[in-house]
Amino acid sequence: MSEQALDHLKVLELCNFVCGPYCSKLLADLGAEVIKVEPPRVGDEARKRGPFLNDIPHPERSGLFLYLNTNKSGITLDIKTTKGRGILKELIKKANILVEDNPPKVMKELGLTYRELKKINPRLVMTSITPFGQTGPYRDYKAYEMNLHHAGGEGYLLPTQSPDLTREPVKAGGLVGDCICGLSSAIATLAAAYNLNETGVGQYIDASKQDVLMTMVLLEIAMYANMGIVRNRLERPLLMPIPMECQDGYIMISALTDREWQDLVKFMGNPSWASDEMFSHWLLRQTNGDKINPHIGEWAKHYKKEKLFQQLQENTLAAAPVNTSEDLVHSAQMEARGFFAEVEHPEAGKLRHPRVPYKFSETPSKVKRAAPLLGQHNESVYCGWLGYSKEELVKLKESGIV
């Protein structure tokens, strides 16, 4: 019996930076054999981006790269050369899945379209992740994560509860825009892999990052079409959840149903303002939120966020502290679930990494290896997978193809 859920899948990754690499990282973390193809010498763009260990830039010590490429093997190959493309095609013959995130124009110029690749591997599942998809007037447009977060419709709504419209709309924090697109593309990829195993038929997946981001706010978008409601980031007189300031940070409290509201009022010691008629029903509270929130803010500021969180939750109220990375790393919950795991890397040493957000009872995700050094697995892949001799590999290295 296999040890991990996806260890029957061979995946070739022709991706750069965050989105595509995150897609295949998800597969690698569940056991798929992922071979990451990087351009010789320079490697993946993420190698040049921080955070770097001890703030010293080094292509093998980028925390971003290390995080996004755990459990993968890495080879170098110059696919801009004819020989390089020939080798790539040999690899594609042996793969079940190809994930790539190059501009549609580039793949066409290189002769690496699905139509061509299907000829050499009819069972191939090929996933192309691009900013705007393979069709439509924007297909050749350039866009980074922030552009897409705004083109996808959520940026325009952030920050929610803005006092006015004088300041610019903003993107979501962290790597959300890129990672969610990688995750969503992984769903389509695994659905196609499932179908492949049922029928023997491979297929092509055209994943558009803009489309993925739009679906994340589909409720806001559909609201215009079905209810005529135009949304923006202006403050609305809504009841929490908004962050309430505590002594040492912020807390988010949800008390939306009547039951939750009554529990909260009781917990606050039944203040007299809470008995007002206009707060007596969830719909009324919702539309009079601007009158309630200041009271709760006044009350919350006397507490510490972690303590208030624990107390509210003990009273079955959905509250949570607004955590920083530091808070999360030191959370007893994360500790108990083993969310952070130590990974040993030849250049970066022992480092803790965030892991996966799910626990599989029979095939738990494992850290098998750290992110690859640039070209670390050239020999095992070219000589192992493809059966090249060491002499041939040396020649390829000398010619700069590998």
Add this chain to the structure above:
Amino acid sequence: MAGVQQRRVGEVKRIWDRIGSEIVLMRTAALEGVRIADFCWLWAGAYATGLLALLGAEVIKIESMARVDPSRKMTLTIGQAFEGVDHSPVFNSINLNKLSVKLNLKQPKGVELAKKLVQISDVVTQNMRPGAMDNIGLGHEALKEVKPDIIMLSSSSFGAEGPLRRYGGYAPSFAAYSGLTHLTGYSDAPPNPMTGSTDLMSATTSAFAILAALNHRQNTGQGQLIDLSSVESLAVFTGDALMDYLMNGRVRSRRGNQDDIMAPHNCYRCRGDDKWVSIAVSTEEEWQAFCRVMGNPEWTRDEKFSDTYSRWKNRDELDRLVTEWTVNYTHYEVTEMLQKAGVAAMPSLSNQEIFSNPHFKERKLAVEVEHPVMGKQVVLGAPWKLSETPAKVTKASPVMGENNDYVFGELLGMPGSEIKQLIEEQVIY
């Protein structure tokens, strides 16, 4: 003689190929034949199985008048209540293609019927507080007894293990705990909880995990329990910030649209009411192109903006100067000029603008469905195009209990009289 035989072999092979390809052609969806007994509710639960339903899984939503999915009745996003349980465009948007049965799990007979449904399903999904399903006799152990290779997804705020496992939460609270809220917003203003998107992101994570388990079961015959934490499903999106803390002890904070190294990298005001364009300049080549499009104004030659690092360091001043240019044009004009020159730019689109956007129309992400009660509804389908087994919106969301007859009658083979009896007993309720 040998020639005849060869011809016959050839004939048989042709027939076989034809039948083979017909069998293949009969399959139109990637997850055809996968049945999901869906005990999920609210957004984070509903959209997980919603995505799988778009890929062709038969998702049977197990609901009850004794415990109605709140998104059937109201939306907190805009503070609105809907009439009855079948008038919610919100519920409709995230429960497309699904079937619905009414089943009262507060009754022992309801639980027994639920088990029968699990017996004929491949996947069970639920997002109640950890322990709630066990308390009513529908925990993983109990379900494994009736269906040994069942895949069960249990999704909760903090996960089913650990000291906080019994704590509950909605999207704003699990986003807060995850660290994502702290990283969203202006650097000089409070943290921002984002929109309901965080619910759908957790849902997307669930759909991925289920698919991984389905692929494993297809390969080995083994089912399993997936314990998913919504907090963690968002925390993984902050990998750069977490690595910075883990490697360097640095605590990152929110910073609007800003990037680590790129500048310009922001939203800039354009002509019109609350219109903005996002512009991101990465390479020197892009910077030069950007300057050309602006008509190479004097300030672009200032030493303060002479290289990537200087531009980043002086980004506030740079942003002010860029705005002086963008305010003269619409966000679409700026986008077009810059894209033509190879510079990344896109308008910050409102939900209204999206519907008149030519690219959006061409991609056909929005489709119309006929809802039995609400009539025509516009919904968003799947964000990927699969060449052989396209993900499709095949029907609107189900009205409450729409498929009682099909599921209890056809799938479970219960006679009409028994169904009627159970309706009277408020088991099918």
